Amino acid sequence: MKGFWKYFLASLLAIVVSGILLIFIFFGFMGALASSVTSSQVAVIKSNSILEIDLSKPISEIPQANILSAITGGAPAAEVGLFEVLSAIEMAKTDEHIKGIFLKAGGNSNGWATSQQLRKALESFKSSGKFIYAYADGITQKAYYVASVADSVFINPVGNVELKGLSTNIMFYKGLLDKLEVQPEIFYCGKFKSATEPLRAYKMTDENRTQISAYQNDLWAEMVGVVVQHTGMDSTTVDSLVNAGAIQTSADAIQYKLADGLKYQDEVEQLLKAKSGIDADKELNFASLSDYKSRLSQKPSSNHIALLIAEGSIIDGKAGANSGSVIASDDFIKEIRRVRDDESIKAVVLRVNSPGGSALASENILRELQLLKAKKKLVTSMGDYAASGGYYIACQSDSVFAMPNTITGSIGVFGVMMNTEKLFNNKLGITFDVEKTAPMADMGDMNRPFTERERQIIQHGVDTIYSTFKSRVAAGRKLDIAYVDSVGQGRVWTGKAALNLHLVDGLGGMDRAIKAAASLAGISEYRVVTFPKPTSDIERLLKMVNGKDANSALLTKQLVQNELGFSFDAYQQFKLLMNNRNQVWMMLPFLPETK
Template identity: 40%
Template sequence: MIKFLKQVLAAVIGVFIGGILLFFFFLFIAGILISSLSHEEKKEVSPNSILMIDPSKPIDDRTPRDPFQRIDLRTLTIKKQPGLNDLLRCIRQAQKDSRIKGIYLKLPAVNAGIAVTDEIRRALIDFKKSGKFVVAYADNYTQKSYFLATAADKIYMNPEGNFLFWGLSSEVFFLKGMLDKLGVEPEVIRHGKYKSATEIFEEKKMSPENREQINAYLSSIWNYLIEQIAISRHISKDSLNAFASLLAVKTAPEALKYRLIDSALYKDELIHQLSLLSNHSGEKLSLVTPEDYLTTLPDEQQATKNRIAVIYAGGSITMAQDDEEDNIVAEKLAAVLREVRKDSSVNAVVLRINSPGGSALASEIIWREVQLTSRVKPVVASMGNLAASGGYYILTHATTIITNPVSLTGSIGVFGVLFNTAPFLEQKLGITTDKVNTHPHADMFSMTRKLTPEEKQLMQKEIDRVYHTFVSHVSEGRKLPYDRVEEIAGGRVWTGMDACRIGLADSTGGLQKAIETAAQLAGLSQYTVKELPEASNKWYFLLNDLSGRLTSWFSSSFREQSLLMRYRRALEEYQGIQMRLLTLPELN
């Protein structure tokens, strides 16, 4: 027995020492990589250069400020993909840079939402006003990459490439059958007939209301896409719809026949065309990536008298203080809003939101700070791909709301979901529970029993109360009659174009328009942009982030690898009162 205990103790000590060594190893490697981020070499831009944009890597609203998000831990290399903010900055600067002759769109894919893709496309169209060229090339075109390509003067593709053009689709996976088999009983309370987030737990197919709203916003997005393509390519919308319905365009020759592209070229032929356009006589083109071009640009965030704060907030809205970097933590965002409200050097605020919503309470906390800030200085809301449900809630009292035409927003509705897992635990795992309560409803939110009728009635009243608050905020902030808001609410999702039409937003446009609008409202002709949240000290990020990741790793290793714990955490995420949109369309 003593020998066995010694072996166990030795194993525990070995794991502990190994963990410490692993920690310091990652600390050393990450330190080297982060140091290299701090001393990025300034690149040289030769005359007759071409800015080459490859959007195949994920494009966030903002270039990651966390150094760990820029390190590929699998290969221990630095990922240098700029966010939308820096990509737009590169395009604007290249427009007036005499060394840059044009832009080459390298389009293996577009790894961005359709609204962000549209913002890049608009920037490219504006770039062409300088008289410089934009050329697009792909081996194969998807609908999204082709939509971006139509900003170009010339569109080329590989002669043997495929051309995908067949319309939009939104597919929903329903979990009711699985939950029934597992023995998990969802209890759903909601307000809003279009609030479809809970349907995946309750139904096996779409409700008529959900089908109606999905069809409406898909049609709105599609009509916008083909309208823009029709303008750029001088092809009628009827023809484009016919191409999609009949699958008339699948190959490069067919795309050329219907004037969707300008020529089918091999890569060497493309290089020759680019050489002619850029007046480049050398053997090798001078191609500059946005990552390298950024190193040559002056710092735009130097302290000046007039500043506009651009606050980026993306992900689910949550109360959890220790949540991941890619979510909106209520108190953290509230603190940033308080900071800019009190900062006399900040004349206006742009709040850039890309969120499906989340916790109702967290949304209310952020909403209050937006309301207080808008009383002191202009607050311009800018919608990214998504600002729905709680993501819209927090914007209602902004001074003005600007949305992309194809952003998804609205979803003014509330729901609550509780899960009774007792049948699953007992029938599938043989686990039973017992409890002692001091009062009849002390275990009301337990995951091992159903709600009583009295408790369900109480929950419905609370959901109705939160819904009334939501509608009231929209009514007051958007200056719409309460009854009118109820007509367009009910959990219904709208595109940005429709949101402007019904009064949920003021105008369409992107991030740059939001910044320009903020400057106009503040009466500024000259200003600099201050991006928030600010990046912390890189070494603080290193220690804080690495310790968090190791803690998470040890936690998952010793606790959450069990099916039960992973399952429970997935269900707990949707417990309580939520303002959230779950179903999102994909554009290939």
């Protein structure tokens, strides 16, 4: 009997503890929902407020709820889209409640073109006469690129400003495949098409090194330009200081005028209070971008310009668990048709931030864009990347604009398959056998090498798609195919270089593309509407609970992403290729980070 009560009480205790945990989870979930509803309302911005921009938080093209943070109560539950960020900065210029902008400049999670658009918006804000101050314990190089626009850059007395030049580090898997006895079967067009290099080489080819060096030099020239602007030094002096490694400490940053003062955080806060008219013993009124975006509004208009956002790798079919990180052809085509059939939409800006992807999906998307263009003016605005398949879907627009720091081009094609026969035979002791009705009935199976005839067939298919790619570019850009081939070959260019090569029509961000679209459509007053429609926090949370749209998988993805950090991008790219290994691709090489 004593044993019965022992187990009974233990079981009862477990039930009680589980019940309490479930209650906490329930109320946490309901709190996230309530927070989501509240965040959708217009936030109250107090007088003498300061718009706070944290450069370490990534800015996506499409604002998305962070389901994980919404439940756990961590970081803000909603990301703010780039168009909203730029609109918020523009509105703050004339908002009497906003006295200035404060940049938290410890790091910068955004690409070079996004950073450039943000910096130009901040430059425009300065014309209002309001202040911009930047501060961090230590400022990374990419963060300084944006922070240098500030009236004053302050750092911790024992901090530093990083200025060291640019580098691009690529991870190569060929040695690993050798050890596993896995033989990649690679087919490509374009001597600069380096997407497959990590699988077929131990280091960069000369061609890849050449193209990386060229676009790094363009990016570095932009970086040096902002340093010259802030410090008053000439570019030769800046380069000599960087080459000598002369900038290491906070004292160095002050000596060379990269920073304008050494202050602790409390001292910066006192300065901000004085500048914004807040008493020294009162709290600062910071307005976050998440709060401030709720105040954004546009004048009513019967004329709409659609901002059609294509963000992420291009894949076939539906997004599923990849929602928010890919351009899925089926889903995106629905958005194109929705825009095409909406009579209130007079023109379209296709916003492309993509390294490319599936050749077939890119062709299907381009076809729908051609049908859209037959009814409405179509202008493309390029983000951090609009390369390979990303350039493919953009090249036939009426006008194409890129930022100087945009990575574009990469007109080339590749296909990757894997022969794992020796891995299974020699490492695992597994063998395969097959019975077939024709010599190539099992072509593409991973348990045997390709025959020479099969290789010829696949290479011919890749060559044909490359020829189609060139013809699409030639028709859209009104260029000779031979010329397209000369600037193609898989080579990557910056937006600045692409302008000189006639791959784009002008340099500028979304604002210039929107104005160009309005001009082409012959309208002077309009309202910008975004497609796909941003999904609210509450919608995502409810879908996750209902098990719809693979949001449970999305939650798992966010958990993994939080752990892997930047390595998650490389993992995603590798997984995408391996899951679709028998396809032909138009894609950049594993999105190497230039930092």
